Amino acid sequence: MSKTISILGSTGSIGCQTLQVIDIARDEWEINYLTVNSKIDELEKQILLYNPRGVAISDPHYYREFKKSTLFKGEILCGEEGVCEAAGDSRNTIVMSSLVGFSGVMPTLSAIESGAILALANKETLVSAGEIITKAAKQKNVPILAVDSEHSAILQCLTGEDSSEIEKIILTASGGPFRQLPLEEFGEITLAQALRHPNWSMGNKITIDSATLMNKGFEVIEAKWLFDLSPEKIDVVVHPQSIIHSLVQFIDGSVKAQLGTPDMRVPIAFALNYPHHIAMNFPRLDLLSIGNLSFYPPDLQKFPCLQLAFDALKVGGTATAILNAANEIAVQEFLGEKIKFTDIPKLIAKALDNIQNVPHPSLDEIANADAETRAYVRKEMH
Amino acid sequence: MSKTISILGSTGSIGCQTLQVIDIARDEWEINYLTVNSKIDELEKQILLYNPRGVAISDPHYYREFKKSTLFKGEILCGEEGVCEAAGDSRNTIVMSSLVGFSGVMPTLSAIESGAILALANKETLVSAGEIITKAAKQKNVPILAVDSEHSAILQCLTGEDSSEIEKIILTASGGPFRQLPLEEFGEITLAQALRHPNWSMGNKITIDSATLMNKGFEVIEAKWLFDLSPEKIDVVVHPQSIIHSLVQFIDGSVKAQLGTPDMRVPIAFALNYPHHIAMNFPRLDLLSIGNLSFYPPDLQKFPCLQLAFDALKVGGTATAILNAANEIAVQEFLGEKIKFTDIPKLIAKALDNIQNVPHPSLDEIANADAETRAYVRKEMH
Numbered sequence: 023m024s025k026t027i028s029i030l031g032s033t034g035s036i037g038c039q040t041l042q043v044i045d046i047a048r049d050e051w052e053i054n055y056l057t058v059n060s061k062i063d064e065l066e067k068q069i070l071l072y073n074p075r076g077v078a079i080s081d082p083h084y085y086r087e088f089k090k091s092t093l094f095k096g097e098i099l100c101g102e103e104g105v106c107e108a109a110g111d112s113r114n115t116i117v118m119s120s121l122v123g124f125s126g127v128m129p130t131l132s133a134i135e136s137g138a139i140l141a142l143a144n145k146e147t148l149v150s151a152g153e154i155i156t157k158a159a160k161q162k163n164v165p166i167l168a169v170d171s172e173h174s175a176i177l178q179c180l181t182g183e184d185s186s187e188i189e190k191i192i193l194t195a196s197g198g199p200f201r202q203l204p205l206e207e208f209g210e211i212t213l214a215q216a217l218r219h220p221n222w223s224m225g226n227k228i229t230i231d232s233a234t235l236m237n238k239g240f241e242v243i244e245a246k247w248l249f250d251l252s253p254e255k256i257d258v259v260v261h262p263q264s265i266i267h268s269l270v271q272f273i274d275g276s277v278k279a280q281l282g283t284p285d286m287r288v289p290i291a292f293a294l295n296y297p298h299h300i301a302m303n304f305p306r307l308d309l310l311s312i313g314n315l316s317f318y319p320p321d322l323q324k325f326p327c328l329q330l331a332f333d334a335l336k337v338g339g340t341a342t343a344i345l346n347a348a349n350e351i352a353v354q355e356f357l358g359e360k361i362k363f364t365d366i367p368k369l370i371a372k373a374l375d376n377i378q379n380v381p382h383p384s385l386d387e388i389a390n391a392d393a394e395t396r397a398y399v400r401k402e403m404h
Numbered sequence: 405m406s407k408t409i410s411i412l413g414s415t416g417s418i419g420c421q422t423l424q425v426i427d428i429a430r431d432e433w434e435i436n437y438l439t440v441n442s443k444i445d446e447l448e449k450q451i452l453l454y455n456p457r458g459v460a461i462s463d464p465h466y467y468r469e470f471k472k473s474t475l476f477k478g479e480i481l482c483g484e485e486g487v488c489e490a491a492g493d494s495r496n497t498i499v500m501s502s503l504v505g506f507s508g509v510m511p512t513l514s515a516i517e518s519g520a521i522l523a524l525a526n527k528e529t530l531v532s533a534g535e536i537i538t539k540a541a542k543q544k545n546v547p548i549l550a551v552d553s554e555h556s557a558i559l560q561c562l563t564g565e566d567s568s569e570i571e572k573i574i575l576t577a578s579g580g581p582f583r584q585l586p587l588e589e590f591g592e593i594t595l596a597q598a599l600r601h602p603n604w605s606m607g608n609k610i611t612i613d614s615a616t617l618m619n620k621g622f623e624v625i626e627a628k629w630l631f632d633l634s635p636e637k638i639d640v641v642v643h644p645q646s647i648i649h650s651l652v653q654f655i656d657g658s659v660k661a662q663l664g665t666p667d668m669r670v671p672i673a674f675a676l677n678y679p680h681h682i683a684m685n686f687p688r689l690d691l692l693s694i695g696n697l698s699f700y701p702p703d704l705q706k707f708p709c710l711q712l713a714f715d716a717l718k719v720g721g722t723a724t725a726i727l728n729a730a731n732e733i734a735v736q737e738f739l740g741e742k743i744k745f746t747d748i749p750k751l752i753a754k755a756l757d758n759i760q761n762v763p764h765p766s767l768d769e770i771a772n773a774d775a776e777t778r779a780y781v782r783k784e785m786h
Contacts, residue, residue, distance in 0.1 A: 178658060178660060179660065181564035182563035182564015182565065183564065183679075183681075184680065184681075187680060259691055261691075266661075269691075271689070273681050273682065273683040274670055274673055274674065274682055274683065274684045275664060275667070275686055275687075275688050276664055276670050276681055277664055277689050278560060278561065278661070278663070279661045279662075279663055280658060280659065280660050281651070281659040281660070281661055282657060282658050283657065285657070288658050291656055292656065292658065297564065299565075299566075299656040300655065300656055301656065302655070302656045302657055304657055305657075307653070307657065309641055309651075310701055312699065314696055314697070314699075316696050316697075317691040317692055317694065317695055317696075318695075
């Protein structure tokens with residue numbers, strides 16, 4: 023039986039690995055749309071290899087460039103509308119949403135509206151608009167399968183389990199590259215240092231979010247929506263080896279964990295074949311060569327972003343959208359070497375303090391909060 | 405909805421903890437039979453607290469003693485036949501078999517024949533007669549729910565999973581009290597030292613089996629039968645903290661583990677309520693206070709019993725019954741301080757070398773192998 027997939031953000035880290043997973047059983051898959059922001063050269067290579075029915079290019083400049091030069095005969099869509107059209111195409115049986123940032127919200131909603139299974143690697147979507155997204159998915163009876171290793175771990179631990187028997191979930195955090203750095207040296211962290219993640223090779227934005235632990239904060243918020251849990255039922259523990267990807271504690275005290283090597287193709291394959299495991303030959307976990315698994319509490323003084331995320335989740339409304347937008351701009355500026363590492367949480371805290379919160383926001387109100395926050399943070403910096 | 409349980413070996417460690425678990429939701433349970441070998445004073449206390457419909461006392465001497473003195477008005481059964489009658493009573497919805505040693509085989513079969521759910525804490529039953537027991541359970545469509553922490557861990561990891569997707573299982577072993585003892589000092593191990601298990605408080609027989617790692621060898625054999633796996637798909641890893649109770653690796657490389665405090669009431673409760681977790685207030689696992697989980701390969705020079713178990717499993721037939729019977733006598737003699745710790749594997753190896761193996765044995769052939777082995781080992785010692 024063949025499955026039809028569209029991949030939003032096909033040239034990104036998750037997009038490329040999704041295509042690698044599809045390669046394992048290539049004849050089971052039809053590639054519907056591949057969408058990119060600007061990487062049209064890489065898109066051309068993917069077109070040759072995967073022969074999609076269509077493509078979408080969200081940056082209009084690169085859309086025009088592509089149109090001029092390509093020999094591709096399939097449909098070519100433009101802009102965010104084009105990405106939404108690809109996501110919402112009724113031929114999709116599954117949509118992999120591996121967009122980065124708030125831009126993932128509308129295409130994700132389009133995919134849900136079309137009734138496709140949603141494999142969601144774009145965590146900012148749930149962080150900004152978790153209530154709306156999960157409500158829409160429930161109405162359409164569409165599963166949302168998280169693709170990051172932590173939520174995939176939770177999903178795997180919950181296979182066959184009754185969610186009413188969950189006592190709490192425990193998200194593990196590697197602690198990032200600065201776990202052991204003394205607090206007083208955080209002001210001197212360079213971009214190059216922050217981009218050197220100890221365990222995972224990922225895109226730049228998420229690598230910085232991992233270094234600040236904001237990524238873990240986002241995962242707490244995601245977990246709340248994905249698994250319908252109150253914030254008190256979500257714990258974070260630092261586990262530098264990143265071998266235990268997360269844990270679920272049940273009401274009898276029994277704890278289940280999912281473990282593995284740091285290979286995103288495993289959670290991607292699980293989302294693509296949920297709830298089944300498919301045969302894959304990637305290197306296996308070897309507990310004997312690892313020898314030791316260790317656990318520490320997260321240091322909220324060094325990593326105030328994690329506390330900000332818990333706080334925003336408790337406040338609710340547009341607070342998490344403000345958190346996300348402020349973080350997105352701050353990280354962008356840090357990547358451009360315009361601000362210091364320690365400025366990231368400061369800017370986010372200021373945004374949360376100064377921008378009006380809207381409870382139970384509509385999508386427009388979230389988009390407004392997002393835009394207002396971006397403008398606010400940019401102004402604060404200059 | 406009330407469930408009816410009989411507990412075989414109700415005054416043993418597992419029997420007593422089973423009653424503690426029943427206390428959590430006392431009104432959901434009817435106690436059918438409690439059976440003991442000889443501890444009639446403790447049985448009297450349990451009768452007062454739990455008001456069983458009947459009891460069985462397998463040692464005829466204590467049966468007569470009990471009969472003389474008791475005020476109990478319920479049915480009083482005698483001998484192994486009495487225990488079998490209790491196990492096979494058609495009123496049972498679940499039978500907890502926490503007998504010790506080969507004596508558990510016939511009552512376990514009786515329970516299966518009656519169609520009751522079998523909670524099995526008596527590992528020697530599967531070690532000796534795994535093929536017959538699992539075949540009978542399959543015919544009667546009766547689940548066998550293992551109660552030891554390792555197999556309960558596997559069972560929990562397999563909840564909702566497809567067994568065809570198992571790549572291997574990994575049983576964890578504490579390594580016992582002598583993990584770090586130099587090989588040359590094994591000859592001087594005393595009984596008191598062997599009875600001091602680092603993590604679990606259990607009966608004497610199983611505590612010695614844990615010190616020799618024969619317990620882990622038995623669990624390998626049990627796992628083969630419980631989960632229908634070839635020996636190559638069963639690994640043992642030493643994990644001194646006994647926090648990860650066991651793991652399952654799937655064909656995509658994903659690994660699931662069950663973790664917990666060393667409290668047998670958790671696996672007992674899981675078997676009694678399978679596949680559900682019930683609310684229990686026992687102390688929770690605290691990864692932060694544990695801090696470290698470590699893993700080592702088992703040392704087969706120090707612990708030849710584990711190798712003997714793998715070898716017997718590969719040979720098949722009556723080899724595992726010989727393994728079990730020789731171990732039972734050897735441990736008995738070690739508990740009586742008649743032989744040295746290092747004599748245990750030597751006696752077992754001799755028995756395996758010298759007693760004729762019968763492939764695909766009948767129950768009679770297993771019983772013969774069992775009796776022959778006991779006689780052989782006793783003769784070897786004197």
